[in-house]
Amino acid sequence: MATMSTAKRRTTDYRIDPFDLHLFAAVVAHGTITAAASAVNLSLAAASARLKALEDATGSHLLERSKSGAAPTDAGRALLRHANRVLAELESLHVEMASFGHGLRGTVRLLCNTAAMTETLPRTIGQFLVKTPDLDVDVQELPSEAVIDALRRGTAELGIVADHVDTSGLLAQPWVDDRLVVLWPEHWSLGRRRSIAYGELLEHPLVGLAWDSGLSRFLAAQASRSGRVPRHRVRLGGFDAVAELVAAGVGAAVMPESAAARFGMDGTRIVPLSDAWSRRKLLVCMTPAGSGLSSVCALADALLKMQPTLIGR
Structure with a gap:
């Protein structure tokens, strides 16, 4: 008893x-x-x-x-x-029930790195949002490592990361190629070289994104491995503004090749990085719990089926 x-x-x-x-x-x-x-x-x-x-x-x-x-x-x-x-499950419950409610809107939280946030995602997610008016997407930019950590902690079910991180325990599928290049002031001499190592680039002044962006943190980690600290003359909020200052000769910048091709202008040239880590693939990652939620699966499937123009192609 x-x-x-x-x-x-x-x-x-x-x-x-x-x-x-x-x-x-x-x-x-x-x-x-x-x-x-x-x-x-x-x-x-x-x-x-x-x-x-x-x-x-x-x-x-x-x-x-x-x-x-x-x-x-x-x-x-x-x-x-x-x-x-x-x-997270309670939030997902509201998302799951949104289609049955009257006026209730649901939200799927999507975490992604800088390349996805600024270059690929905006061009691919619009069609999904138009087709699913009762479902909103909360997108947050984080370094790939932080995205993986959030997925494993259960604070999100879906993320987009670069393939240099460990995705064990998650459901990961390749999405698009993500190649990092240097946008270089044209009047700076590089001779006839067709690429440059990141370590050598650190000898020159740089222009970059905000220090807390996913790309900036990733590049800072690469620099620290060689005991170097990047010298940024200025940090700005977007690749378009960065490209303008590169053209003015303020410094060079590392960015996805698609961004360099889109925002490069007279006075700049694109020089590939020779480092192996500069050639990456973006992965769509889902938690095992997320795979059982129709709203999360719907967004993941939509991203994978859209097959956006490959970054770096």
């Missing part, structure tokens, strides 16, 4: 409010209960009470509180992994 009573009590205890999971994830993201409470529109007292109730429900100490803020315990980190998956 005691065993049955315990089992019933535990079943009741574990009826966790998804909002409390959202609050807990906000605490971990913001680092303090005060900031998390503000982010989810709760008073500090109400947020503290809900977090205490969450700890009681799970039977675990979830947060280490200090004067500097709050950090998850080992149990808290385990809960966070599950919370991210649960919240």
Whole structure:
């Protein structure tokens, strides 16, 4: 009898409010209960009470509180992994039911690297959105490594990455070629060379995208492997603006070949990079959980069937 009573009590205890999971994830993201409470529109007292109730429900100490803020315990980190998956599934539930509701709109979260975000995706996703008016797509640019990490943590079900990252545990299919080249000021002499190594390019001033863009982070990682730090004269928001300053002679720039071909102008020339990592393929990646969601599969299938003009061709 005691065993049955315990089992019933535990079943009741574990009826966790998804909002409390959202609050807990906000605490971990913001680092303090005060900031998390503000982010989810709760008073500090109400947020503290809900977090205490969450700890009681799970039977675990979830947060280490200090004067500097709050950090998850080992149990808290385990809960966070599950919370991210649960919240993502709830979002997907709304997406799945959108076609049955009246006026309810759903959203699929798509994470992608810079090449996909700026060059390929805008030209290929429009047809899908026109055909599925009840489904929106939330696109976020991240480095390929961060996209993979988010997929594995369950905070998204679909992503586009370069093939230099480890996609084990995910469903990955090749999408388009992605070749990185140098847009070079024409009056800078390169002799008759047909390519340049990235290490040698680092000896020259550069123009690039914002430091936190996926491409900038990827190139910074490549430079660090040789102990070099790129010298950027300026960073701008788009390849079109970057190309203008290359033409003016401010510096050279690394970008997808399609962007260089589209935005290159008088005063610039395209020089291929000789590094093996500059020739990549973009992959469409899906989580095993995402493969069971019709909305996610519909977007993935649409991207793969569109077969956009290959980058670098």
